Amino acid sequence: MIFKMENVNLVYDIGKEMQTYALKDINLSIDGNRLIGIMGPSGGGKSSLLYALAGFKIPTSGEVYYEEKDYSKISTAKSADIRKKEFGFIFQRHFLIDYMTVLENVLVPINNDSSEAKNKAISILKELGLEHLINKKPYQLSGGQRQRVAIARALITDPKVIFADEPTAALDHKSAIEVMNFLENYKKDKLIIVVTHDSSILKDADYIINMMDGAIESIDNKKGGIL
Ligand SMILES: Nc1ncnc2c1ncn2[C@@H]1O[C@H](COP(=O)(O)OP(=O)(O)OP(=O)(O)O)[C@@H](O)[C@H]1O
Numbered sequence: 626m627i628f629k630m631e632n633v634n635l636v637y638d639i640g641k642e643m644q645t646y647a648l649k650d651i652n653l654s655i656d657g658n659r660l661i662g663i664m665g666p667s668g669g670g671k672s673s674l675l676y677a678l679a680g681f682k683i684p685t686s687g688e689v690y691y692e693e694k695d696y697s698k699i700s701t702a703k704s705a706d707i708r709k710k711e712f713g714f715i716f717q718r719h720f721l722i723d724y725m726t727v728l729e730n731v732l733v734p735i736n737n738d739s740s741e742a743k744n745k746a747i748s749i750l751k752e753l754g755l756e757h758l759i760n761k762k763p764y765q766l767s768g769g770q771r772q773r774v775a776i777a778r779a780l781i782t783d784p785k786v787i788f789a790d791e792p793t794a795a796l797d798h799k800s801a802i803e804v805m806n807f808l809e810n811y812k813k814d815k816l817i818i819v820v821t822h823d824s825s826i827l828k829d830a831d832y833i834i835n836m837m838d839g840a841i842e843s844i845d846n847k848k849g850g851i852l
């Protein structure tokens with residue numbers, strides 16, 4: 626199992642009159658390599674689930690394991706090290722650096738501009754259909770192209786898991802589908818977890834976890850097999 630959550634609650638405003646359960650009694654096991662969607666209304670707990678799996682948010686009660694390691698039992702340095710080496714992140718905003726070229730942006734996570742590193746970045750950019758844009762700056766690209774650069778940047782460390790929080794929310798439908806199609810290619814050898822409001826971009830998801838008021842309301846199993 627890559628991830629396991631046992632009886633996880635994430636509660637805000639403890640001690641106050643009204644508490645919010647960002648996560649409520651979550652039990653979940655996730656194995657790779659597959660594409661998993663997390664859906665639900667605003668405030669339903671989608672981002673909380675993603676960031677709890679990534680070890681950014683430590684739950685109020687319950688355990689979250691990544692490859693048998695309990696985040697609450699390892700140091701914050703170790704947990705940060707796992708994120709740096711084994712996880713890639715893509716957000717709604719691309720967070721590319723405007724004064725750097727596309728190629729330089731992709732190299733940021735590895736802080737290495739050797740020709741070997743550059744060749745690796747170029748080959749990833751090629752897979753994402755961006756080889757003609759490597760020397761452009763982010764502001765010279767379309768929104769969809771910028772998100773594809775953000776995917777390349779997430780892939781440069783060869784992560785085992787890609788976490789994406791509303792990666793296509795700022796894009797028009799056509800660019801959103803295109804970005805998702807590129808992202809899906811990587812599920813052959815990675816676990817990809819995508820939060821979205823838009824079910825149409827999850828046509829090729831293996832599972833969709835539906836969140837409501839912090840709880841898992843249902844899990845759609847679209848391709849058979851176990852989660
Ligand atoms: N730091 C915080 N302090 C207090 N409440 C919080 C905090 N972070 C999240 N919450 C609450 O937890 C609940 C779940 O939030 P979360 O961000 O996980 O929802 P979401 O499904 O990602 O929503 P959206 O689609 O709007 O991004 C919400 O009610 C939110 O207000």
Ligand SMILES: [Mg+2]
Pocket residue numbers: 671672673
């Ligand atoms: Mg969110």
